[in-house]
Amino acid sequence: MAGKLKVAVRWQGRALPGVTQRLRAVGIAALQRAGAEEGELSVLLCDDRTMELLNRHFRHKPKPTDVLSFPAHDRLPxxxxxxxxxxxxxxxxxxxxEAAGHSLERELCLLLIHGALHVCGFDHEQDQGEMEALEAQLREELL
Known part of the structure; x- marks a missing residue:
């Protein structure tokens, strides 16, 4: 199944050594556990200014946030x-x-898991705890 899933990671600036491969692996595992069987997820690692622009445009919130998800599920040509x-x-x-006392790599993986679950249709604001439970399981298994 993993051969049918791909995570494309794009860094706005300089990539952190070794982190791209880790994010791809965590992303694919999260997608699999969320029920995705095929497809590609695109991940952008950006600065606060870019995130603020995205958050303002898509959510009408004029401030940066940690992670945004944009589900598509479109078949490309x-x-x-x-x-x-x-x-x-x-x-x-x-x-x-820094506030949590762990590495940036771990935090990026945590945020990617969260975002990947949203892309797969999970919504912690609407469900009965399913997303939170799966997220906790994935944190334990993958990190």
Missing amino acids: TGTVHLGDVAISLETAARQA
Whole structure:
């Protein structure tokens, strides 16, 4: 099943060594556990300014946030299914990692799991705890 899933990671600035591969692996595992069988997820790692622009445009909130998810599930002309996009603010993630006492890499993985679940249709604001439970399981298994 993993051969049918792909996570494309794009860094707005310089990539952190080794983190891209880790994010791809965590992203694929999260997508699998969320029930995705095929497709590609695009991940953008950006600064707070870019995240603020995205948050303002799509959610009408004029401030940066840690992660945004944009489900798509569109079949592209190539036949590939574009599952959606996840944007993660590196600056916000770094602040959250420091506050939590863990690495930036771990925080990025946590945010990617959260975003991937949203792309797959989970919604912690609407469900009865299913997303939170799966997220906790994935944190334990993958991190």
